[in-house]
Amino acid sequence: MAQSMVNTEKLKASNKQAGRKIGGTVAIFVFLIVLGLFMLFPIYLMIVMAIKPVEELFIFPPKLHAINPTLNNFKDMFEVMHQNRVPFSRYVFNSVLVTATVTILQCFFASMAAFVLAKCKFPGNKILNSIIVVALLYQSNVIYIMQYIVMAKLHMIDTYWALILPAIASPMGLFLMRQSIGQVPDAMIEAAKVDGAGLFRICWQIVMPNQKPALMTLIIFAFQAAWNIQSGTVVFQEQYKTLTTVATQAASAGLARAGVAMAAQVFVFIPPIVVFMLAQRQVIETMAHSGIKD
């Protein structure tokens, strides 16, 4: 074990595996750069458009950069948002509340359920596992109406609950964790059971610490989904609206300004990027080593 740890450390330091040629690595790098530029181009344009003054939007030939970059579009956006009846800080609070609650509860509940579905035998396991996949595949235009009816029956419309509760149980999150936890060797769980650990402890102290890549990926998905919840259809009072909703509204409010719309998109884009970077770094740092797999 100690020996293999040393080897792992060495491999980690040099990032070397069987038969790596430097030429191949350079070719991969160049390929990824070219494709990456294609991927980034529309997003780069979005940022450029957000800092372009209005008069630069329609010159020919279209420029790939702003001649006189300005933050006016952002200022305009915030001004529109400030004109509402509730203070700006209220939207920030709403977004933080909704996003944090949904992300934390989703990760917590989905991990536990995924562990049980992947690693325990009990009556109903098979059916539940297939229901999750079916739920992912079933897309229907009437689901939102039915969800609305359910929420109305539960008196959730126009409260925070309407934003938070429906987003918690995402079948995609559960499916992701289930697939990943399924790879944990049964022997590890059996050993813990012999040592007298309960299921809850096995889940959180033995299985989950080895599931950092999947859990961090789930955090990215959950945050992104929660942050982008459009509150317009289930919440009508201004005081419950989230930042994303209001930014989208500001983009279409008043004068039809392409610049402000772009500024709103850039603004909404920033928090998911930050969370992505933080979580993804954790994923990369994970170095699976001996003892996790059989």
Added chain:
Amino acid sequence: MAKIAAEDIGKRTKQEERRMMWHSVKQNKACYLMLAPFMLFFLVFTIVPVVMSLPMGFTDFNMAQAPKFIGLSNYTTLFLSDKIFVKSIRVTIVFALFTGPLSYVLCFLLAWLINELHPKLKTLFTLIFYAPSMAPVYTTWQMIFSGDMNGYANSFLINLGLANSPIQWLTDANYVLGVTIIVQLWISLGAGFLALRAGFQNIDRSMYEAGAIEGIRNRWQELIYIVIPSMGPQLMFAAVMQIVSSFTAGTVAQNLVGFPSTDYKAHTIMTHAFDYGWVRYEMGYASAICMILFVVMYLLNKLISKVLSKYMD
């Protein structure tokens, strides 16, 4: 002894079976307790609405009046007299054939290539390829493919002398589907891609060492003998996400080439359902459309899980 047990099973009455079942439920109390929080929300906000929506395909439902049962008439209309639906099937198949497998391979290939890089570059490239999923900016694509000289694509082609007049990318029936496919591919390195990235990161390093000792000589052999066999669950996850995104695509086309698109060239089944559901308020008809799509996706999912089953747990 074994014989007696076998006979016992044969003789087990229903009541006994129920008691056994109940016993094993009680034994697994901890399992149910840990499932409960997720399943509670899942039941209320997903299962109940799904079950409520299932019978809608057999009704005439305009949202103003209560749904009226009309049997199979939605389905017969769809297949026998709705010409645009038949057209949308063709568009969906072309669309799914182009975006589905291609994007699936791309997800895996890119996740693998990124894995070959230095750790610091991994985060950067993963971000670059996933960014479109976080900011699906259709507006800038509209500017790129804008039909006047102001469009980036047109201005680029005219400056190079490859075109003498602006091309109507978003309205010309020849280009509509192609442009939509490009943008869909751009946006498609989403959940499946990230799951695969996480899967790569979870492969035991000692597997590579063992592989090197056992004579694996290059990246390709390593990919085939070590990486793919230990990525079964992630490959399945990515496949499901891919089926969903390529068959239910519709938003990209609607945001990009307008709705309805020229000559229905980018009119997918989901767009058709949107048309009937949210434009004409014929919800019953729209859910019949969705139901057909669901059946197709379900069968495809079965097929893929059979193919991937040898890599599973």
